[in-house]
Amino acid sequence: MKALRVLNNNVVLARDEQGQEVILTGRGIGFNCRQGQRIDPELIVRVFVPADGRDPDHLAEVLALIGEEVLRAVVIALSEVGIEGRESTRPTLAIAVADHVAGALDRAARGIVIEYPLRAEAQTLYAAEYAQAQRLLAAINARVDPQLDPSEATALTLHLVNAGFTSGDLSFTYTMTGIIQQMLAVVRERYGLEVPQESMSAARFITHVRYLFVRVQQHRQLKGHESTIGKGIRQHYPEATHTAQQLATIVELRLGQQLSEDEVSYLALHVARMTMETDGTAV
Template identity: 50%
Template sequence: MEILRVFNNNVVLARSARGDDVVLTGRGLGFQAKPGQTVDESKVVRTFAPVDGRDVDHLGQLVAAVPPEHVKLAVVALEAAGLSEVVENSPSLLVTLSDHLSFAIKRVRENIRLDYPLETEVGHLFPTELQQARQVLAAVNAESEVQLPDGEAVAIALHLVNVGFTTGDLSYTYKLTGILQQLLDVVGEAYGRRLDNTSISVARFITHLRYLFVRIQSGKQLEGEPSAVGTAIRESQPEAYRTAELVATLLDLRLDTTVTPDETAYLALHIARVVSDPRV
């Protein structure tokens, strides 16, 4: 295999003998390596192939940002929950879940509490995924010295929901890809900057939008009655909320839907996170 890009000492982008671009991980795999060189396959521990439509460079960026031990933790937890097939068939889920677990572990170590107020809604809309998520969380806590709170199962469930983001219709995939870029342009214009599509923050925002597409496609948007979450976010992040309303309006037009107030509120939360990142 030929190295195409070096992300860090342990993660590289390579082209396989079949001509597929894949992300490879392994201790020291990228150390002093350069594009054009041959991969030392004896160092390869895991291969990530973007079989679910994710851009391979974004996938590599996310892999490089997560400590290897947290990727291993996600693998062990998914397999313990009976989701080995997901590990093999959805590499982007493994990466984004690893990223989430890594951030959650960091929050617990720093004594930062984050409540997930949507457990009732997620349990109603995605009961199977929530039950699987609870099994994943139990496996994580059995393997890790840091114990994550029960509420993390809600976020893990949304990662599992994203596995269903496939239609078999390439034209629909192309359409959503175009919409994603348009939404990034709208957010960038609102803040007078051009968002860096290769940044981790933007990649996370794209992941959130993919979750939203899943819920719109399945007719299962998140919605509270009344929405205390939306009110709190609207008051604390007014500029981000106004931008989220623009994004929601665009989605209404492009996908012939009506984005709910709770979905708009969570869009605002992610927009605020993206624009607060000085690297974007």
């Protein structure tokens, strides 16, 4: 790889063998480096390949603004716990996590501890990411001083969840979390059931809804051809379909986008699974 622009000692904008612009991070990678010079592969800790049309130059500048030790701790920790490999198409994740960690370290130094209001939701709705966040926090704490409070795992969880969306901030993830809780509450109230969030059907429902929100945000809903499967679901599960239509109304009110018929049908299928599992029957 050849250097295009040196941002600081630890961040370099370069061009790889395929001719695309990439961001390289690593301690001392930019020291005495000049434009057009080949980068020593031994100095590269992480290769960021900006996706979704993001400007590599701008992202490199943002990364360069983050403190050297914080950026290094986060980049290495993300790799160490298996969240990101050596090459990443999500530089915004490293930026968001590093920026959060920098603020958290400042609060820790001043003895300030924040209790995040979404801790319970993060643990139950995003169990896999919460487990990853706990490992990530431990890996970061092994490289920073002062140590971050265990409560920071909640914020890190939301950043990991948010990485699945194209937006750079957490607002969509906060909204999605509230909508999922509201949806589960509707199912509980409508059927008079207590649906355990750790149950398999509830986990499938939550996973489905998360991918639904990705499709909504990226304007890629299942639509265009009302599928035979979708029609079949609505015919076989009319009550669940009615509930799914209520859930679709919640999404429309909160996100301002109407769900397609097929999206409503697949919501109905997951509602039916939840209620039947609670009743002891199978779909």
